[in-house]
Amino acid sequence: MLAKSVRLNLKKEFARVKKNSVSFSGLYFTLLVARGEGESMFGFVVSSKVGSIVRRNRIRRLLTEAVRGNLEKFPKGRKYIFIGKKEALDTSHEKISLEFDKILPRIFR
Structure with missing residues (x-):
């Protein structure tokens, strides 16, 4: 799970x-990126x-873990929404x- 301070x-x-x-x-997902101040969220x-709450939560957990493993790769000061x-x-x-x-890499352009 991501720290509460970096979650929208x-x-x-x-x-x-x-x-x-x-x-x-x-x-597997659509990523929305907006400029923001301070910490990335x-x-x-x-x-x-998509289906039942169990299925939706599974997708949410998969996306969260993938983000947690790649936090250092995301540009700072932006807000991200992942749509599973x-x-x-x-x-x-x-x-x-x-x-x-x-x-x-497409985000950096």
């Missing part, structure tokens, strides 16, 4: 990031269309980490 929790924080963000789409969302896709259900943590490695 409030509805207004999510709305602000969604409004001012740039989108990067991958196979992360939020995780999975649509109810249904395809992430049948995959492993390693494949999601590989997807991170593909998307992260």
Whole structure:
């Protein structure tokens, strides 16, 4: 689990990031990135269309662990929202980490 200080929790924080963000789409998730001040912050969302709460929480946990393992790679001072896709259900943590490695260089442009 990520530290509470680096998680986006409030509805207004999510709305602000969604409004001012740039989108990067991958196979297992879509990443919304917005400029912010201070520490980088992360939020995780999975649509109810994906399935039951158990399935959505599994995707959230996979994404959270992948972020936790790659925290030092993310540019500082930005806000990130990960929107999990249904395809992430049948995959492993390693494949999601590989997807991170593909998307992260696009953020730096």
